[in-house]
Amino acid sequence: MDLRHLDTEPSREEREAVDAVIGEGETLATVPLREARRLRAHLLPALHALQDRVGRITEGGLGYVCRRLHVPPAEAWGVVTFYALFNVDEERPTTVAHVCDDVACRLAGAERICGELAGTLGPEGKAVKGRGWMRSPCLGLCDQAPAALLVVPGAPPTEVLWGGVDAPSVAEAVRSGTAPERGGVQPLQPREALHLLRRVGQVDPTDIDAWRRSGGGAGLRRALELGPAEVIALVGRSGLVGRGGAAFPTARKWEAVARQPARPHHLVCNADESEPGTFKDRVLMEQDPYTVVEGVAIAAFAVGSELARIYVRDEYPLARQRLQHAIDTLRQRGWLGDDVLGRGVKLDVELVRGAGAYICGEETALLNSMEGLRGEPRQKPPFPSDSGLFGQPTAINNVETLANVPLILTEGPEAWAARGVPGSAGTRLFCLAGHVRRPGVVEVGMGTTLREVIALGGGTPSGRPVRAVLLGGAAGGFVTADQLDVPLTFEDTRRIGATMGSGVVLVLDDSADIADLLRRITAFFRDESCGQCVPCRVGTVRMEEWVARRSSGGSADPALLDDLGAVLRDASICGLGQTAASAVQSAVRLGLLGGGR
Amino acid sequence: MIELEIDGQKVTVPEGTTLMEAAATLGISTPTLCWAPNLDPATACRVCVVEVEGSRVLVPACGRKAEAGMVVRTNSDRVRTSRKMVLELLGSSVDLSAAEQVKPWMASLGADPSRMGPAAPPSAAGERDAARAGHHHATDGATAATVCQPIKVDNELYVRDYGKCILCYKCVDACGEQAQASFAIAVAGRGFDARISTELDKPLTDSACVYCGNCIGVCPTGALQPVTEHELRQEGAWEPERQTQTDTICPYCGVGCTLTLHVQDDRIVKVTSPHDASVTGGHLCIKGRFGTRFVAPRGS
């Protein structure tokens, strides 16, 4: 293509960093459109290489990437500026602590920490000798709130996500460029209650032999014996539905891809987990990465994909390391590769990094992101099973969904399903956080009541009564103290106008400032809207303004909120906009925002 | 052929027909902003949404293909509420003064953008371009945020008034793969801070722009205007009702593009091309779009 490129040059470091991921080489002189499209998928990895090495995407670095990959600079700029973790500003710190100020961390004093940091490290986002701090949406470490993510550029860069932070420890991390490693995890429940979580805290997540001894790998072996069709049939019998929020039957999704004549087929594991309050997928990836990869491999085998991809949010460095280690060792042992376990099956798994965008958890936005585009959702239909990654048939599944698959294959679909109730099969992970004594991931059979789940956290630390629970995350809604006996099934939650969403159970005692939480939630949606469609792009701004007026005692027209809710829910392209008003509307409906209706 | 029902009437259309086209065969007109006859539907503005029985949410009529047995409502309460809200959201955040087509829709749906509160003051030049994903200033809700900002004038041929931009993606698609393939502009930023931008917000003269003006040709709100039009508007002398439009053929190369000459006071004030001209599909090159200036100097 006859692209006009930036004529700036990269530094030696930048060039090396980029070459290390896309290979050295000359820029091709002529590039047909279809070749340019293929090269485009390397854009995010190349931008990450720059960000990792120098902490910034400079004009020289961007120009070099564009020339090498034949990406129009304007489009590349559109991509860079879409992702919160790519830095293009001189004044922004390169050694930076991203401090979570989202729902769970707010309850644990994040605002106070931010206030103190402004004093010690300077204003948010402004570098002092290259160092500084920034606010971040939920980092997925709500069980150890307040949380922060330290990033120090280099080769390799330092990336540490750690919890229980206070202002001095963040300041010290920024100054020293190091942060404490997190210790192991101990489940909140007795071993016999755990199935999906049975290896957590028990089996070394970096030891393939330990994993094998604990029964790991039997699911993939069984799948290879059964063949794809039989695997899909088994999963269908189990009644497994997606754990990512939309609760779609997994086997049906696989079947839709498997039967497509077009090739290749793709399997994508959605590990973008960015719904505020959600951290279950992180725990699985960090504590049982082999099983996650095993589930991914089985799914890929079932849908006929030879290369599965796991899209991991960039804020999860440890999860990425552990998954990569698992993939590498599985490949070494012949569990992945050109001839899996000598059965003539070709199957591999690859990690893809996100770059700071909640919306990329939406499955079609995720596909665009993997193709090197802005993470904007696609209008459906066509569905990914018809036209997904690179326009080819694609199945997308959540981490927890896939991690269940080896279990289903080894213990049989009926046994697996029986842990839940009819219509809501199996067990389910919940992310218990907020005002609970012992936060963490819990695994319960579907149909367990919300009260029982909360009880696993040992009550509120203050001993004060629970006032409400934010169930399902920012995209979910509130449940009040009098509704805690709701059984956690799809039907029962729907009946009370709630949703399990991604499994968030954020407990709020009667001291919680719900208006403050709602301001944070509306700010979150305004920040994370991709901006594509009018209802969400402008509607989330008007929601934030509405809540700000309402919570500061100003006039906030209830009819306007109804209309905002309607247009967001009915006319937005994707689930982000469609659910953006639900928490606010439920709070108003339940009288949690003061004044009632 | 496919049979479906729209507003209680049966209609039969060929496969691949959109709901909007199907509705048009019944004489039902659908408001659109981001749709253009010569571009693939972006389905971004959502002003065209309709209700399809069995669908949880409304669907964009401009892009959704008709399916056998569909039952479609284009005038239900849900549809009217969403369309009205889309117009109120746009009207409260964007300067729609040059988007004539919107006014009757606003009136018939009773859209009242002032419900959103008084407009916030416009941003300073460059301020919106400097916004970064995931970070915005908290609001007190006292005013309604807008995209209003100073006009960008950086070349002799056209101006960019992004205070009028509804982010319909049409200019990006026309500049990009769907027509011109120069890729000079793209959407940058995220959410409400998303904007049309060159790389690093450089002026057009440092960008890949080739001044074909195809972005102007598709812009629905007058955010992009030829300098001639912009200057006349500034002077208050832009009077479309006094203009004639005449189709002729471009005097330059042998491709033979149809030009629609917009003439006011015997002066060519703007050049467009009909989207259904088989040669142009509505698109022109710099010569056809701006090269007719050589007629002007003789008259003056």
Added chain:
Amino acid sequence: MEETDVILLVGSSTREAHPIFFHHVIRGVRNGARLYVVDPRRTSTAAWADLHLPLHVGADIALANAIGYVLIEQGLVDHDFVRRATTGFDAWAASVQQYRPEDVEEVTGVPAAMVRKVAIDYGRADRGVICWTLGITEHHNAVDNVRALINLSLATGKIGRWGCGLNPLRGQNNVQGGGDMGALPNKFPGFQDVVDPVARARVRSVWGDIDRTPEKPGWHLTAMFDAMHRGDLRGLWIFGENPAQSEANSGHAIDCLKRLDHLVVQDIFLTKTAELADVVLPGTASWCESEGSVTNSERRVQRCRRAVPPPDGARDDIEILVETAKRLGVDLGIRSPHDAWEELRRVSPMHAGMSWERLEAEDGLQWPCPSEDHPGTPFLHARLWEDPVPGQRAPFAVVAWAPVAEPVDESFPLLLTTGRKLDSYNTGVQSGHLGAPLSRGEALEMGPGTAAEHGLTEGDRVRVSSRRGAVETVVRIDPHLRTGLVFMTFHHPDQVDTNLLTVDTSDPAAGTAEFKAAAVRVERLSPAPAS
């Protein structure tokens, strides 16, 4: 263009010279077509290609024949079609045997593997189109160049079908229309031969006494200049052309014009040519100040309409002609463009079906359109697929490669080729008013290799001389130009009169001059201005 498998663009900087046509190419590529571009320079068009074939200037025939060689060698000839619809295949097949790609690599400059790849892809594809512009026709052997390409489409049966064919891309707005109307030395309107008795009879029935119309072809442009030079042509009426600046070897052209007894120039600008005229007739801008039609490169007859009044004193071209005829004592019976059109429909069978009303209502009509119920003809030569083929079968032509008219030598070591840029047009009389933000003025473009050999850098002022003249300009480095080849446009003759340099050896049949290849030398005048 949009529904084909292979697009071969030969000597065509379509991206810049025909931007909107290139939109259709891009759509074809989006729909899956492979694009191959043959051009000595890596143009912006070539940058889109699946393969760019960087042939030497003037080696077009050798390349086309080499492709033909591969088609035969690989068994990709559509023998069925060839047998039914063509003549002369055997002679052509024999003639291309000397063009094994490996053997002519030296001549073409294109690696044999590339030639083979393109030939095989074109040969195997179901549909394929070939397009060319001035890169092919502005050579002294222009007609042979075109015929060499036609041979390829005949050999593979890629003609007369949707998604196939041969497309010359016209440089000027109404080149095609001029030809349609009989503005050719050997044709009546509608491409009817002046020596064809049937055509003469038809024309006589409308025009009456045509006996003073010679029964032999007249002069084409270059022959006219030769005749002016000899003194055989003494009076000339020029409509809207600027030969004083657009002709190759323009110094010679001006000299010829000055020798005329009487020169009339009808134009909308006071061009350099008009400055030489005895009488200047101010015309109207046909595309916006008067009514009429033009024909584009796809043979589409399109209506031009009056949108603004002409300036005082200017008169419509038809009006001037009719008035002049009246003064000469002839009433042409034409009062309006519409009248002229109705007359054409009677003279030219291929326009007969194009009523003024249809032209008014439809999106143009592609000729031939013999009757009012005929939809027009989107592609030609469909008859070649009828069995048996009605009318004449399509002839293969044996064409041999010959070197450029003026090869480089020691005194003129560089080959100059000329072309267009996106934002400018021909001699710049129209586009000069554009104020295009892109325009950078004229320059001598050269590759880094050439620059190094000559010790030149960007911005150096140089004198460029050929055997015919010299101009001064500045150096611009284009990293994609090969060593030994330099490039200029002819958009800015008032700054730099490029055509003082070009060769006026022309194709014997078509009369197009060799704009594309002249031997030149370059000398530095001064160091780069410190700006």
